[in-house]
Amino acid sequence: MPVAGNVVLGQGVTIAHPELVNLYGCTIGEGTSIGPFVEIQKDATVGRLCKISSHSFICSGVTLGDEVFVGHGVMFINDRAPRATVEGRRASDGDWRLETTLVEDGASIGSGAIILCGLTIGRGAMVGAGAVVTGDVAAGAVVAGVAARLVRRGEQSE
Numbered sequence: 001m002p003v004a005g006n007v008v009l010g011q012g013v014t015i016a017h018p019e020l021v022n023l024y025g026c027t028i029g030e031g032t033s034i035g036p037f038v039e040i041q042k043d044a045t046v047g048r049l050c051k052i053s054s055h056s057f058i059c060s061g062v063t064l065g066d067e068v069f070v071g072h073g074v075m076f077i078n079d080r081a082p083r084a085t086v087e088g089r090r091a092s093d094g095d096w097r098l099e100t101t102l103v104e105d106g107a108s109i110g111s112g113a114i115i116l117c118g119l120t121i122g123r124g125a126m127v128g129a130g131a132v133v134t135g136d137v138a139a140g141a142v143v144a145g146v147a148a149r150l151v152r153r154g155e156q157s158e
């Protein structure tokens with residue numbers, strides 16, 4: 001089912017193509033829009049008035065604040081050291097450690113960015129297209145590159 005029955009959808013959430021998304025066990029705040037080919041996993045939380053662009057993946061353990069922009073094809077990560085198998089059997093839920101990620105209110109994440117886990121992207125920060133974010137991003141900062149480095153400090157971080 002593209003939007004599972006256990007998704008908590010706030011008022012006025014827009015899902016342009018409900019048949020082309022995969023949402024389950026997550027919470028989406030009011031007024032948020034979700035583009036096609038987006039997957040949002042269980043226990044992920046998306047705040048109010050966010051824009052989630054097409055082809056992005058928001059995994060368990062991710063919390064987006066309010067008014068967060070997620071570009072196209074943004075990948076979040078929650079397992080720092082993934083393994084297909086453990087001692088010869090296929091790895092399952094108990095075999096890995098989930099690390100959470102927080103994106104604070106008003107932050108923007110450029111298209112194609114990869115967000116490693118266990119970090120915080122501060123309020124109003126901007127992540128460049130194609131960045132690989134490996135650590136915390138200060139409030140208001142602009143970061144870009146692989147690995148992402150500071151382009152400019154924001155007013156909020158000065």
Ligand SMILES: CC(C)(COP(=O)(O)OP(=O)(O)OC[C@H]1O[C@@H](n2cnc3c(N)ncnc32)[C@H](O)[C@@H]1OP(=O)(O)O)[C@@H](O)C(=O)NCCC(=O)NCCS
Nearest residue numbers: 071072109110111126127128129130131142143144145151
């Ligand atoms: C990171 C970003 C916000 C910076 O924009 P800006 O403040 O106008 O910065 P500038 O274009 O002046 O670039 C500043 C420096 O960062 C570099 N840079 C800019 N964007 C970059 C990126 N995505 N990755 C790597 N380096 C980048 C520039 O080459 C420049 O380097 P230099 O000083 O060595 O010449 C912007 O380039 C960006 O990537 N925005 C995201 C757009 C996006 O994904 N939108 C999604 C919806 S379509």
